[in-house]
Amino acid sequence: MTASNSNSDHVLREALRRALREKMQARGVPDSELSDARLDEMISGLDVNLDQQAERLAAQVRPAPVPQPAPPVKMPKEEPEEFVRLSLNLRLQHVTMLTSIIALIITGLPLKFHEAGLSHFVINLLGGIESSAIIHRIAATALAFVGVFHVVYTILSKAGRRDFLLLLPKLQDALDYVQQLKYYLGKSDQKPRFGRFSYIEKFDYWAVYWGMIIMIGSGSLLWFESVTMQFLPKFFLDIAKEAHSDEALLATLAIIIWHFYNVHLNPHKFPMSKTWITGKISKEEMLDEHPLEYEEIMQRKNQESSGQSQRKASRGGRS
Numbered sequence: 478m479t480a481s482n483s484n485s486d487h488v489l490r491e492a493l494r495r496a497l498r499e500k501m502q503a504r505g506v507p508d509s510e511l512s513d514a515r516l517d518e519m520i521s522g523l524d525v526n527l528d529q530q531a532e533r534l535a536a537q538v539r540p541a542p543v544p545q546p547a548p549p550v551k552m553p554k555e556e557p558e559e560f561v562r563l564s565l566n567l568r569l570q571h572v573t574m575l576t577s578i579i580a581l582i583i584t585g586l587p588l589k590f591h592e593a594g595l596s597h598f599v600i601n602l603l604g605g606i607e608s609s610a611i612i613h614r615i616a617a618t619a620l621a622f623v624g625v626f627h628v629v630y631t632i633l634s635k636a637g638r639r640d641f642l643l644l645l646p647k648l649q650d651a652l653d654y655v656q657q658l659k660y661y662l663g664k665s666d667q668k669p670r671f672g673r674f675s676y677i678e679k680f681d682y683w684a685v686y687w688g689m690i691i692m693i694g695s696g697s698l699l700w701f702e703s704v705t706m707q708f709l710p711k712f713f714l715d716i717a718k719e720a721h722s723d724e725a726l727l728a729t730l731a732i733i734i735w736h737f738y739n740v741h742l743n744p745h746k747f748p749m750s751k752t753w754i755t756g757k758i759s760k761e762e763m764l765d766e767h768p769l770e771y772e773e774i775m776q777r778k779n780q781e782s783s784g785q786s787q788r789k790a791s792r793g794g795r796s
Contacts (some may be wrong), residue, residue, distance in 0.1 A: 563756040571624045580616035584609045624689045650676035672769040695721035
């Protein structure tokens with residue numbers, strides 16, 4: 478293959494010399510200037526020019542390199558805006574009340590429905606009637622403690638006094654209730670706009686107060702039966718027993734049907750609202766459930782921001 482290529486190159490070069498000599502002679506160049514060496518120099522220069530032209534032509538038709546896409550920039554994940562709904566103090570109060578009420582229900586309802594087989598199973602599971610009674614009284618003490626603690630908290634803390642005043646029933650609650658009915662019945666496109674507490678939350682709050690007064694009062698008379706009998710006739714104990722039993726059932730149904738649905742089982746909250754754990758509520762929830770409070774918070778923030786800007790400008794002017 479190498480010998481064949483060499484012969485081809487030689488033949489091609491001879492043909493180029495002959496053609497170039499004829500062209501130069503036709504233009505009057507003397508033969509003394511057309512030696513093989515001189516013609517080879519001219520042919521070499523011609524090869525270089527051809528290579529340069531070929532390279533320029535290739536550069537023109539060669540496809541431009543496709544730019545590689547830049548690697549995606551990872552944007553920092555934007556945290557959703559949240560608002561503090563329950564302080565740690567209130568969350569601890571809520572957990573104490575929650576656990577004590579659950580214990581009271583588990584140990585109390587089997588006594589009301591003592592003939593049911595499930596009641597016997599629960600009592601035996603707790604270690605018998607005496608153990609069940611001890612657990613019931615410990616839970617009752619915890620409930621009484623958190624009730625008294627909340628009253629003290631309401632009186633002594635600024636946040637407690639603020640919330641207490643906002644939880645007082647007002648005429649606006651009745652108007653909100655009517656507007657809510659209109660919305661549910663399709664008579665209005667506007668939902669009622671609530672502040673920090675809706676009429677539902679106010680009902681929850683005052684129902685707990687009422688229930689605790691009935692349960693703790695009647696329970697204390699039954700717990701210290703001998704002392705009660707020294708100062709009050711027996712029918713007081715009979716009334717206390719019925720009140721304690723019926724109010725316990727009412728409270729259980731209210732918690733399961735009313736409170737649990739509104740707070741956890743509602744389609745907007747299901748399967749559970751985490752506010753009682755984290756103490757926070759999202760911006761979307763705030764706008765949907767407490768738009769008036771949201772507007773108050775934003776207005777307060779704007780005023781604080783404006784005040785800070787004015788103070789900075791004032792300090793800058795003095796300097």
